[in-house]
Amino acid sequence: MQKFALSLATATMLIGAAATSMAADGRDYISVVGSSTVYPFSTAVAEQFGKATKFKTPKIESTGTGGGIKLFCSGSGVDTPDIANASRQIKKAEIETCAKNGVTEIVEVKVGYDGIVLANSKKSEQFKLSRKDLFMALAKEVPSPEGGDKLVANPYKTWKEVNDKLPAAKIEVLGPPPTSGTRDAFVEMVMDHGCTAFESIKALKSKDEKQFKAVCQTVREDGAFIEAGENDNLIVQKLEANPNSLGIFGFSFLDQNADKIQASSIDGQAPTFETIADGKYPVSRPLFIYVKKAHVGVIPGIAEYLAEFTSERAWSEEGYLAEKGLIPSPKNERKTIAADAKALNVIVNNKF
Amino acid sequence: MSENHQISTMDRVSVGLAARYRKERRFRLFGISAIVASLLFLALLLASITAKGYTAFRQTEVLLDVYLDPAVLDVHNLATANYAALVRDAALALFSQVESRQDKRIIGKLISTGAAYRLQDLVTSKPELIGSTRPIWVPADDEVDMFVKGHIPRDVPEAERRVSDKQASWIDQLVAADRLKLKFNTAFFQAGDSREPELAGIRGAAAGSMFTLAITLLLSFPVGVAAAVYLEEFAPKNRWTDLIEVNINNLAAIPSIVFGLLGLAVFLNFMNLPRSASLVGGLVLTLMTLPTIIIASRASLKSVPPSIREAALGVGASKMQTISHHILPLAMPGMMTGAIIGMARALGETAPLLMIGMVAFIVDVPNSFSDPATVLPVQIFLWADSPERAFVERTSAAIMILLLLLLAMNAAAVFLRNKFERRW
Structure with a gap:
């Protein structure tokens, strides 16, 4: 018994000693953090990169855009990430935080686009929506239906009440929670735009920006909009089970489930590979990766990883990322971006 | 009356x-x-x-007759040779009637990109085969796999399926020629994570879980037992020990994400341990399991009848001897049960690992405590979030493996209790 206790104690001490001696002292793999939307693409590149080159496969964490950039900006050194994935552009405040922590040279690479779609089950009617319809159906407060500028709590119960041309189905939309980048993008691109269809709210924009945002971006909380969690697969499954509801999620999930769900057109444009790529479909956003220039050459393989990401066999229309659902940038744009990435041109802060 | x-x-x-x-x-x-x-x-x-x-335990494979072309394969370039081209040629040879470039590309896509690596393994281990034609089973693409298993239905319009009518007819042709079969999915048990469902496996996550649990067990069991023995046998009953007891009970009920935040602050930011390492995961889970083990160990120490203590002391044993010769051995089965149940909880935990970077895409199977690693429940979470349909069945299969492990651990707890427990 005593021997047993003794050996356990030794083991404990050994682990303690190992733990203190192992403090991060060099890393031979690339560390990537950030958006869960970019995750499926950067993992595909990482895997390809790991198999095709002599470098180790990069480690990719799915932390969300905000959390990823926060980690990325926490300092310069091997214990901080080399690359941040983002489903939106980096903010000025974030660049400032970065600079304060010694991360002054950041390379921005726009890797492509992602479309956000509204879809419902194949079992029910396909929707033809406008962004105004969506604002009226989903905002917490809308201009009173009786006319006038007064805002009232959203009275609409069915799509037909919103717009005569829509089916008489109950308004029920499954979407991501506010922590999600998809939700941010949806609110900015759909709700903000939809609410400017009302003159009274549009006037507010120049007068009181804060109030304007509050009116446009607040989503109703009376059960018509259901926060279904970050998992897009779950939303697809729920749409199948409940043909009356609409769901909001990324384009790649539509692409994979075209036999079960159909996308609604928005402002007359159906979300397809082509309409998102040429910018006709209104609800699409660029995806970025941010690279710490100071780490290039310190951590092995960063330049090569960037080269793989920006190679035609990865990010073009025929590339393996398109197969995963990434919408490529136009060809000319790709050329410039790839050249910028190769030259490691850093963001100039006064651009913002 | x-x-x-x-x-x-x-x-x-x-x-x-x-x-x-x-x-x-x-x-x-x-x-x-x-x-x-x-x-x-x-x-x-x-x-x-x-x-x-x-269905995830079986994977569609295709039989290709690959000509190991000496012009492509040279004993000196086995690491860099173009194996994918050999695979593609072999696949095209099965469909001699196909001519258009477009169709040839689609045929190439019926075969998984993993086929090239399988071929590479074969050639590297047996270079003497170069120059011969070998029949070799290679994994099919995940969409072919889903189609063969019926997860992509045939009866919907062609535009809505990811497998076109043409591809379907080629698949049927292969089946008829006995060249396409469902075989046991070895990759699922031998590979790390992958973005290609047909190549993705749980080995990396399982190894990560093992390393993490090893650290957790090695740290939390001795510390937990020592704390319980001290509190139960030596500590005086006063306000301080009462306070400690209340706090331990409280700790057991704290949501696990809080331990993750604590781990981030202490182990990563203060002690500078590597991110995503199973070592840190083990340390965080140790914090989480400690209260459970302390509480279970104290309960099992309490259940040793006082007569045993008194008898030992009565024949002249010291307090230390009483504890190590009599009480600990008698309480051990109960303590181990508590430890195993605590471990089972740690095995299923994801929330605290999110904070320390273990929710990550990691392809290489970890070999040491400091390698980046992930664990089984995290792997399940990541797969459940992937758009490819083939990940649905793999998610469920990984859940089955996790449940089996949990069942085995709980069964071990029951077995230990029944075998060693003494009743008075």
Whole structure:
């Protein structure tokens, strides 16, 4: 018994000693953090990169855009990430935080686009929506239906009440929670735009920006909009089970489930590979990766990883990322971006 | 008077008797229905997971006759040779009637990109085969796999399927020629994570879980037992020990994400340990399991009858001898049960690992405590979030493996208890 206790104690001490001696002292793999939307693409590149080159496969964490950039900006050194994935552009405040922590040279690479779609089950009617319809159906407060500028709590119960041309189905939309980048993008691109269809709210924009945002971006909380969690697969499954509801999620999930769900057109444009790529479909956003220039050459393989990401066999229309659902940038744009990435041109802060 | 009284008592009893029996029957019925309901839910859960997941244990493979072309393969360039081209040529040879470039590309896509690596392994291990033509089974693409398994239906319009009519006819051709079969999915058990469902496996996550749990067990068991022995056998009963006890009980109920935040602050930011390492995961889970083990160990120390202590002390044993010769061995089965249940909880934990970077895409199977690693439940979470349909069945299959491990651990706990437990 005593021997047993003794050996356990030794083991404990050994682990303690190992733990203190192992403090991060060099890393031979690339560390990537950030958006869960970019995750499926950067993992595909990482895997390809790991198999095709002599470098180790990069480690990719799915932390969300905000959390990823926060980690990325926490300092310069091997214990901080080399690359941040983002489903939106980096903010000025974030660049400032970065600079304060010694991360002054950041390379921005726009890797492509992602479309956000509204879809419902194949079992029910396909929707033809406008962004105004969506604002009226989903905002917490809308201009009173009786006319006038007064805002009232959203009275609409069915799509037909919103717009005569829509089916008489109950308004029920499954979407991501506010922590999600998809939700941010949806609110900015759909709700903000939809609410400017009302003159009274549009006037507010120049007068009181804060109030304007509050009116446009607040989503109703009376059960018509259901926060279904970050998992897009779950939303697809729920749409199948409940043909009356609409769901909001990324384009790649539509692409994979075209036999079960159909996308609604928005402002007359159906979300397809082509309409998102040429910018006709209104609800699409660029995806970025941010690279710490100071780490290039310190951590092995960063330049090569960037080269793989920006190679035609990865990010073009025929590339393996398109197969995963990434919408490529136009060809000319790709050329410039790839050249910028190769030259490691850093963001100039006064651009913002 | 006394006779009267007796009769009235019996009467009163028999009047109420039926109601009392009814009450008991009702109570039993509630109990049984509660059990039946929970069993039903359990059965539903297991059935739905098994129904979705069992197909993942088999993977569609295609038999190719690959000509190991000496012009492509040279003994000196085995690491960099173009194996994909050999695979593509072999696949095209199966469909001699196909000519257009477009179609040839689609045929190339019926075969998984993993085929090239399988070929590479074969050639590297047996370079003497170069120059011959070898029949070799290679994995099919995940969409072919889903189609063969019926997860991509044939009866919907072509535009809505990811497998076109042309591809379907080629697949049927292969099946007819006995060149396409469902085989046991070895990659699932031998590979790390991958973005290609047909190449993705749980080995990396399982190894990560093992490393993490090893750290957790090595740290939390000795520390937990020592704390319990001190608190139970040596510590004086005063306000301080009461405070400690209350706090330990509180810790056991704290949501696990809080331990993750603590781990981030202490182990990563202060002690500068590597991110995503199973070492840090183990340390965080140790914090989480410690209270459970301390509480279970104290309970099992308490259940050793005082007569044993008194007898040992009575024949002249020191306090230390009493504890190490008599009390600890008797309490050990209970402590181990507590430890195993704590470990089982740690095995299923994801939330605290999110904060320390273990929710990550990691392809290489970890080899040491400091390698970046992920764990089984995290792997399940990541797969559940992937758009490819083939990941649905793999998610369920990984859940089945995790459930089996948990079951094995709980069974071990029961076995230990039954084998070593002494009753007084």
